[in-house]
Amino acid sequence: xxxxxxxxxxxxxxxxxxxxxxxxxxxxxxxxxxxxxxxxxxxxxxxxxxxxxxxxxxxxxxxxxxxxxxxxxxxxxxxxxxxxxxxxxxxxxxxxxxxxxxxxxxxxxxxxxxxxxxxxxxxxxxxxxxxxxxxxxxxxxxxxxxxxxxxxxxxxxxxxxxxxxxxxxxxxxxxxxxxxxxxxxxxxxxxxxxxxxxxxxxxxxxxxxxxxxxxx
Numbered sequence: 001x002x003x004x005x006x007x008x009x010x011x012x013x014x015x016x017x018x019x020x021x022x023x024x025x026x027x028x029x030x031x032x033x034x035x036x037x038x039x040x041x042x043x044x045x046x047x048x049x050x051x052x053x054x055x056x057x058x059x060x061x062x063x064x065x066x067x068x069x070x071x072x073x074x075x076x077x078x079x080x081x082x083x084x085x086x087x088x089x090x091x092x093x094x095x096x097x098x099x100x101x102x103x104x105x106x107x108x109x110x111x112x113x114x115x116x117x118x119x120x121x122x123x124x125x126x127x128x129x130x131x132x133x134x135x136x137x138x139x140x141x142x143x144x145x146x147x148x149x150x151x152x153x154x155x156x157x158x159x160x161x162x163x164x165x166x167x168x169x170x171x172x173x174x175x176x177x178x179x180x181x182x183x184x185x186x187x188x189x190x191x192x193x194x195x196x197x198x199x200x201x202x203x204x205x206x207x208x209x210x211x212x213x214x215x216x
Contacts, residue, residue: 002124002125004064004068007058008062015051018047018051018054019047022044026044072123073133073200076137083114086109088191089106090103090106091187094178094183095183095187104158136193143186144190153178157171
């Protein structure tokens with residue numbers, strides 16, 4: 001997507017410049033003899049040729065950018081839905097005050113999906129301003145990043161507890177503070193984000209007429 005965007009910008013600039021030069025050469029007042037000596041017609045035709053060639057590159061680049069962006073949204077929604085599911089699952093376990101080893105495994109699954117989201121988002125590039133879809137994606141990534149940092153700190157405390165660097169009481173106190181803050185700050189927010197993601201995913205089928213076939 002970034003390559004397509006750069007191609008669009010570069011070719012758009014080239015097209016505007018050569019078209020402007022061709023207009024200047026066409027409508028500027030100059031002596032016919034000077035025009036022949038300076039080969040003005042040649043340069044006009046050259047600029048128009050470069051303009052036409054630029055369009056041949058620009059139009060496919062625009063089509064490619066839009067195609068890549070559509071595919072990006074489809075893939076990103078799939079990853080974000082999975083990421084938010086994992087996040088809410090972790091919060092649900094913490095809400096029940098379940099401190100068994102399952103949280104660590106769940107957080108590993110969360111981290112794998114999070115890395116996929118970040119990797120995919122690194123390929124994203126928009127023009128001018130972010131759309132509502134883009135702002136939603138960025139908000140989810142930002143908030144899940146904060147959530148991940150809190151979970152990493154909690155896992156570090158768990159490791160300290162295992163090697164007896166901190167007491168059970170100290171860990172329980174920290175766990176309760178983190179648990180309360182996460183439920184208060186993130187649970188409703190992530191549920192809302194997931195609803196938005198599901199709504200956007202359903203909108204992908206708006207222009208399709210689905211049928212059930214019996215002759216399979």
